[in-house]
Amino acid sequence: MMVRRRKNLTLREIAELAGTSKSTVSRVLTNHSSVSPETRARVQKVIEERGYQPNFFARGLAGGPTGLVAVLVPEINSGFYAEVLRGMDDVASKNMAHLLTSIAHGADDLFDLWRSFCREGRADGVVVVAPPRAFFRKGIRKLELPAVLCAARPPEGAQRWQAVDSVTVDNEKGFTALLHHLVQIGCRSFIHVAGPQDVFDGQERRNAFEKFMEAHVNLSGQVIEAGFNPEDGLHAAESYLERSDVVPDAFVCFNDSTAYGVLESLRRRKLEAGRDVMVTGCDDEPAAQSLGLTSLRMPMREMGRECSRLLLERIRVRNREIPPRNIVFGLELQIRSSSLGHRRNRW
């Protein structure tokens, strides 16, 4: 029969049951070395039996680890951060950690959140998801808390941030593979529907596009600025198509969402994606498959998992130095009907 109880046990009670003192129980809890194997085993047995979980307010107050991991996300594609959160929770929950989620409105808000978490020490560590460049400009005197960047790397100038871990994707490799594929099926003229340029992925993808175009003089490439929503893609495509007399061979979009907008714009002009013009996205959201949209798979959940792993490791070793790490995931090309057609080469 289960032991039922209204309240959690306390350290004191565990100590009594194990015939030792609070201090010792605390030491086994915090993995302190100086506990004899026998006492440790005895205490651990009681802890297991009674399903004891330390009160995290008391822990936090006394200066111990709190089991809280803060996640700061800006207002981005909700499908993206939802998956990152899920990945983070996957490994956090296995390590008795909980996610403290905050959604920022703009770079300033994001920075305020960051600072308040650092000052107050509410969490053991922080993951910042896809921060805009402006986030790094504000000086942070010192990194008081273990931190990991998700889908971003600290920019060159940001001295203080260089020591931070990051989890990113290889945008250049991914976009290069994608462009090669498009060239292979006959595309020669490209429009890159660029994402926000103050965000890491937006910038890297554009760079990859431009680099590819520079390296292939027989191709023509142009960049039009959009954003990250379908509406942004729609507006960008509309205004481009309105003032242009030729349709490019391919629209290479920053992400799936902007590609949706481009598809809409094409539909209005009775142009068929995959036949009259190729269209590609990035992220590989669930809907991309239904739309037959060629895309690059962004391993969001895996990225979230990795963020938690890196952060928890740093938390576990406390202040001991770990050199900064950058984990890079690949973007897997998913070819679908929106880039399957064989358009005749007009060049």
Add this chain to the structure above:
Amino acid sequence: MMVRRRKNLTLREIAELAGTSKSTVSRVLTNHSSVSPETRARVQKVIEERGYQPNFFARGLAGGPTGLVAVLVPEINSGFYAEVLRGMDDVASKNMAHLLTSIAHGADDLFDLWRSFCREGRADGVVVVAPPRAFFRKGIRKLELPAVLCAARPPEGAQRWQAVDSVTVDNEKGFTALLHHLVQIGCRSFIHVAGPQDVFDGQERRNAFEKFMEAHVNLSGQVIEAGFNPEDGLHAAESYLERSDVVPDAFVCFNDSTAYGVLESLRRRKLEAGRDVMVTGCDDEPAAQSLGLTSLRMPMREMGRECSRLLLERIRVRNREIPPRNIVFGLELQIRSSSLGHRRNRW
């Protein structure tokens, strides 16, 4: 010039600055009545000037409010809970509250999370998003924490849960309007691609469908069971179309995701949605528009906001009784090309 400081101030310091005692400062913080207007004003001034924020570990430990709101979500459509989270954070952050997010794997896990939050009192309140029926079966002796259900209402039998607030949508009204629209454009035979039946919306939408069919004897309706993912929709449609010799006039899907799968299945058979057969979803995800999918707009963010509002109100009044509330949002019909065609009536 800003006052810079590494650490937060403490109650004691505020008290000294305001020339009073910790107790009194604490009383103004907790909105206790028995403080003279003058002292209150003096204390509040100091608090504002120094930007004091109480340490929430100390608060939690001492039994005060912690400013933490727990959100428990099962493994559902990530776009859905992402938006709910955002809505919740919108109003929570304005009230100095933070979201403690946990993602459950299955009903048991969800219940375990629930219980652990109740036992440990980590949060001031809990929002449970779209819990499956099984969640309610487990006996909870007493609701120790203010709670709100999102996209669910407690089932009849669950005594203990009747007192809980809930935020839902009017599935019956929404689906009735949708079906009327389909009838109007000539549909007579319907397939409902049903969602999970252990989830509130899944059940209500199916009920609405069946009720409508019973009320209109000239229509034929059939239910096929799916789930909530594109793959579920695909499999359901595939297995139906394989063994059936007639194509229905319309597929009425539980949500957009399952509709994506149905669309895929139709595409494989060279059937065009909106011409050969109508297809509808529910949720109105961003991609639905690009797909030209008729849908019902689920006001996810608004629902999240309302959840926070209800919960924070309960938290604020402490134990004082508030009768249980059920906030019901409407589902707005978005007619798109997947249900625009005029199919000839075969009846």
Add this chain to the structure above:
DNA sequence: CTGAAAGCGCTTACAG
């Protein structure tokens, strides 16, 4: 209306 004091459940020097 106000203050001194106890207590919430931990962690961590400190002394053995």
Add this chain to the structure above:
DNA sequence: CTGAAAGCGCTTACAG
């Protein structure tokens, strides 16, 4: 290796 004790920063009876 172990325990008694101080302290983290609050809230809340309790006594005025």
